[in-house]
Amino acid sequence: MSASECEERLEVVEICAGAGGQSLGLHRAGFTHRLAVELDPQAALTLEKNLRRLLEEDGVDAHDGLVRVGDVADPEVWKPEEHSGVALLAGGVPCPPFSIAGKQLGTSDERDLFAWAIELCGRMRPKALLLENVRGLSANRFSGYRQAVLDKLNDLGYIASWKLLQASDFGVPQLRPRFVLIALQPEYAPYFQWPKGIPGQAPTVGQVLADLMAEEGWAEEEVAAWAKKADGIAPTIVGGSKKHGGADLGPTRAKRAWAALGVDAMGVANHAPKPGFQPENGATGPKLTTAMVARIQGWDGEEFGGWKFEGRKTAVYRQIGNAFPPPVAKALGEAIRDALHKKGEPQPLLEASSPVHDPVYKLLRSSARPLTAEQIITKLAADGTAMDQAEVERHLNHLRHDFELETTERKSGQLAYILGKFKAFVGQADHQRHDLFTQHRGRIS
Template identity: 60%
Template sequence: MAPERLEVVEICAGAGGQSLGLHNAGFTHKLALELDQNAATTLRHNLARLLVAEGTSLEDADQEAASIVKVGDVADKALWDPYAYKGVDLLAGGVPCPPFSIAGNQLGATDERDLFAWAVHLCKDIQPKALLLENVKGLSGNRFSAYRQHILELLHDAGYVGEWRLLEAHQFGVSQLRPRFVLVALQKEYAAYFHWPEPSEDAAPTVGELLKDLMGANGWAPEHVAAWVEKASSIAPTIVGGSKKHGGADLGPTRAKAAWRQLGVDAMGVANAAPDASMDGDHLPKLTTAMVARIQGWYGKDYHWEFQGRKTTVYRQIGNAFPPPVAKALGEAIASALRKEVKRADSVESTRPDLDPVYLLLRHHPDKKPLTAQKLADLIAKSGGKKLPVPEIERRIAHIERDFHVEKTIRNNGELAYELGEFKAFIGQQDHARHDYFAQHRGKVS
């Protein structure tokens, strides 16, 4: 007998990569919120398909999917009432990546698009049993160690145990690198049963193996297809979706294009169709959106998805998505914890690491007074932590003050002393700069 399905509210749902993975892991959507109309159309269409497959009539499925998928700013209180979903099994989402991406300025909490802290604060309002948020690898860097530490503290204060983990898509059968930094948090009652999903024992197929049938589907000569398959002998670089400010669909920046060329792919655009009989073996083929979708993990009977819209918007929907097989693996791990299936051996509190000793001292030192860089270095050494020279302490403070207000005072000897103030991130404040930014740039925000 199949276990009873769990319920999820998903924010920043996109075209449904995470949605499909969670569905396959045993979750049913109560609500899915997405800013982009094109992505929301794709998500609504496919959720209706899933409902029909489960026995719902087409008319009822369309109506139910329309009630589940809402289009707009997830932080707009007029769009939805978080309290209506209090106690839901899972709150999940892929909040905007630009605040943390190494391809941008890594503005973090001061980037008006940052919704990470806001999503964590939602836990206080709706008290989901579990939280799942994913983002780019950049969030895992030293630049954001204090930011991550603060997130764990917010969760702890709200009654959750949070853990960060960097996952690679290819570890779960997806034919690309695609590192994603994932936060999972559960109420303490369930955290004692959470285990991160184990990587698949089977290697992900190469790009050539994965796309052989699609590359030859339009009449390209078999010998050319075979030669291409041999050249495309590894997994793909990370698929890049881009933003609304981006021109057309292509496969990423210069370094990514070079990696694609090594695989025998012209990355300067996305094709309308696979190569036909007129193409010789000397020219590099371009990928179609169907090929890109496979590389992103939409492959096989359990991952069928029908994208809506024109080529460029479909490519962006695919490129910005969370690979469904990775979402499924995480969903199954969370579902297992919520059902209390296998208790972990270690203490759940041991999963709250000290990510940034400088931040911790500034936030929690019992003296409650400004601390110089030298004093911070001495306190860290005294506590048995890794010795940090004063220049390193100052560098870390420079990172911290990008996300937090830091008060500086000058001591009599000329040394600067530091005192940690408020977190700068948007958590729903009515007077936050995000509201003005969003009102002025809504058509370009992605």
């Protein structure tokens, strides 16, 4: 890398970095890590060894403390203020609080760090923020949560937006929708454009894995027949949680999709099929190895290949399955990089204030007095939003999960509502997150 290229690189602090899917993508987009923080020791070891290799290849000295291991919200692990003004704050904060496959506990889940990550913007003042999570966060259940996040960023002076991206649109052979939040300081926001993937460009599972299926001597004609059957992209790779058992490729619905592709999803193999391999016990094909799973997650080719994972098979599988696909991270990184370098023509911002995800939340947040459901309906209608009693009650029920929702009873018997505090952990010393995290730390991933 030339001196001018080094000068062009931007620094990133990455939280909840995992085994480095986002890290690799951001590095390929022109970012250099100032710091990465990860809770899981095996994932952190994977991350540090690979990041150091990347920096050495670029001729950049890897400083001590490049990767910190521990709870990202623990002030003993790192001090956010030491990284004030960094170009990018990025992270893949834990997904279970919002996952459709989980209980969607939101702010009641000790793993929820999304709102806390937003608070970091106020402490660190990065030029840009990138956070990614599961599609579940885009659901109606979390419309108030999303609204609170956007409003907080707006209060901090950032222009923010959400977008659901499909990994398969960026060449990843997998159905992996990711809900992404990008926020930039107003100086850079007009230069940001969401990356545009190309639907239908992802290779099939058979195309991606045929050479790995053949590496232990499985007959050429058998591999070809298998690859012909594996003619679609994969279902979402699920890394799972330490709360559950060993590695397999997901819930029942995913296993059926894998079976249709000729893959036995009941576990992960130690090696590729040997000569004479035949499926057993009703399986429709071979199991995947961790190397194959990594390919499907986007660790492939000259740009993204060569990532070495530390630990035993189940730990490696979890590291891969919980990662952000590197090609998607690279595309987002390039878009952010170009905005920070003010490349291209600035675009007029459609809205400099926070867009409305939850009109009931917005109304209650701005109201100085309690409102009944009937009053909410009337006020929303006056602003051009039609909502019936059932819809309002549904919004109130969702809000009750993540906010203190106080009620008073009118003389008529109607309940009136006023929105209280956001229940999310944002660094409070007395938050329930501390006790729950301590109790469950050994099972959190």
